[in-house]
Amino acid sequence: MTPAAPLVTLGLVDAAFSGFRAYAGRDARIRKRAAIVRSALRGLAVGAVLLLAPAVTAGTVLLTADDPALAYAALAAGGAGYLRPLAVYATTVVLSLAAYFVLPFRVSTLAMVVGLGPLTLLRPLAIVAACLGALLNGGGFTSLLVGSVAGGAVLCVEPIVHRRWYASVVH
Amino acid sequence: MIRQLEEHGDHRAARIVASLPTGRDDVLDPHAVDRLLVGVHTELQRLSEELRIGERLVHLLGPLLAAVRAAATPARPLRLVDVGCGLGYLIRWLAATHALGPDVELIGVDLDAALVGEAARLARAEGLHCRFVHGNAFDLPEAATVYVSTGVLHHFRGPALAEFFRAQASSPALAFCHYDIAATRLAPVGAWAFHRARMRHPLGRHDGVVSALRAHSDEALLRAAAAPGIRPLLYEPRGMSNPFCTTLRPVLGIRPHLEAPLRRALGRASRRLVGPEQLAEVVR
Numbered sequence: 001m002t003p004a005a006p007l008v009t010l011g012l013v014d015a016a017f018s019g020f021r022a023y024a025g026r027d028a029r030i031r032k033r034a035a036i037v038r039s040a041l042r043g044l045a046v047g048a049v050l051l052l053a054p055a056v057t058a059g060t061v062l063l064t065a066d067d068p069a070l071a072y073a074a075l076a077a078g079g080a081g082y083l084r085p086l087a088v089y090a091t092t093v094v095l096s097l098a099a100y101f102v103l104p105f106r107v108s109t110l111a112m113v114v115g116l117g118p119l120t121l122l123r124p125l126a127i128v129a130a131c132l133g134a135l136l137n138g139g140g141f142t143s144l145l146v147g148s149v150a151g152g153a154v155l156c157v158e159p160i161v162h163r164r165w166y167a168s169v170v171h
Numbered sequence: 172m173i174r175q176l177e178e179h180g181d182h183r184a185a186r187i188v189a190s191l192p193t194g195r196d197d198v199l200d201p202h203a204v205d206r207l208l209v210g211v212h213t214e215l216q217r218l219s220e221e222l223r224i225g226e227r228l229v230h231l232l233g234p235l236l237a238a239v240r241a242a243a244t245p246a247r248p249l250r251l252v253d254v255g256c257g258l259g260y261l262i263r264w265l266a267a268t269h270a271l272g273p274d275v276e277l278i279g280v281d282l283d284a285a286l287v288g289e290a291a292r293l294a295r296a297e298g299l300h301c302r303f304v305h306g307n308a309f310d311l312p313e314a315a316t317v318y319v320s321t322g323v324l325h326h327f328r329g330p331a332l333a334e335f336f337r338a339q340a341s342s343p344a345l346a347f348c349h350y351d352i353a354a355t356r357l358a359p360v361g362a363w364a365f366h367r368a369r370m371r372h373p374l375g376r377h378d379g380v381v382s383a384l385r386a387h388s389d390e391a392l393l394r395a396a397a398a399p400g401i402r403p404l405l406y407e408p409r410g411m412s413n414p415f416c417t418t419l420r421p422v423l424g425i426r427p428h429l430e431a432p433l434r435r436a437l438g439r440a441s442r443r444l445v446g447p448e449q450l451a452e453v454v455r
Binding site for chain 1 (some may be wrong): 209210212213214216217221222223226227230258260263264267289293296297299361364365367368369370371413415416417418
């Protein structure tokens with residue numbers, strides 16, 4: 001099975017969370033569920049556009065390769081290697097989120113302080129680990145290129161959404 | 172101001188202030204400062220939301236108000252005053268959730284006019300039943316039943332901390348409950364990571380770490396809160412709580428006759444409520 005589908009799914013989910021993070025801390029209202037959903041959708045939309053960049057890069061690699069089958073195999077291997085560290089990261093985030101929302105406030109503080117807070121800071125490192133995973137799994141330079149473009153794209157979602165919609169306090 | 176900060180060795184704070192816009196006479200632009208404070212406090216509210224500060228307070232204020240209601244004869248209106256309320260997140264959250272019951276009047280007080288104005292605007296926008304006052308919380312025309320605060324105590328240095336508690340002890344208030352950063356070795360590191368991840372402006376990030384460094388120890392808080400006519404208590408002191416789960420913990424001061432009903436209302440959780448004599452045992 002090609003790793004493209006889970007990678008795209010992870011990228012889009014991350015984009016939605018990035019949209020929320022771009023908005024968080026800009027709206028001091030108490031009731032703001034609709035605004036939170038809107039920010040996630042904005043992140044999703046920006047992420048969907050930005051994720052075209054690695055798709056185009058991968059397409060160019062395949063179209064310009066001497067042996068497209070070999071290039072596809074390398075990209076598939078690199079994608080699988082890229083996916084593994086991200087899957088570990090995503091699982092940790094999901095577990096932290098579940099603990100935060102389900103458990104009482106004391107344990108939810110633990111999930112926030114030990115999990116969700118530091119995990120936000122670790123996002124660039126997760127991308128670096130994914131790129132290394134792509135290389136180590138035999139993806140070669142082309143996988144590293146596509147992985148770097150994809151990593152750059154997902155890291156750009158939050159600043160773009162923030163600058164476009166949430167540069168100042170929401171009134 | 173920059174010179175003062177440099178003299179105190181806080182070079183980062185000096186750089187932050189130096190980057191703020193000034194007028195022709197080199198005085199900070201008051202409108203820019205107001206905008207910045209509102210922005211930073213809005214980000215700060217995100218931390219309160221994520222750390223569920225409202226629920227944390229209700230966990231203790233619920234039983235405390237139950238004890239006050241049980242002891243008050245005849246019944247009197249209950250008034251909760253949030254000292255240094257900033258954008259009034261706690262008061263607005265309590266008003267939105269009705270967590271303390273309809274008989275509790277909610278008032279936020281702050282010395283900063285811009286923050287109070289924004290708090291009042293936010294409350295109006297959401298139709299919340301609460302009030303915000305610009306001024307000194309101890310000069311209100313109506314007496315508070317309970318004074319509360321979150322993240323304010325570390326601003327008081329030296330004798331000012333004990334004076335803050337004495338002002339409440341000498342008022343008609345029946346209790347106070349002030350949450351502040353738990354002074355642990357982990358606090359400054361945790362504050363750095365958390366504020367780095369969640370705050371955008373350098374002022375908010377720097378303030379988070381400096382606040383953790385300035386946090387008062389459990390012993391210092393209990394000593395300062397021991398004002399005449401007040402029984403000082405600490406909830407979840409160091410040694411009785413996991414520092415990862417208790418980033419903020421409260422110091423309480425209650426009229427002595429309220430201690431027994433408060434402990435009854437708290438039930439099993441009252442084990443976590445200690446006075447100065449028990450704190451010595453916990454630390455040992």
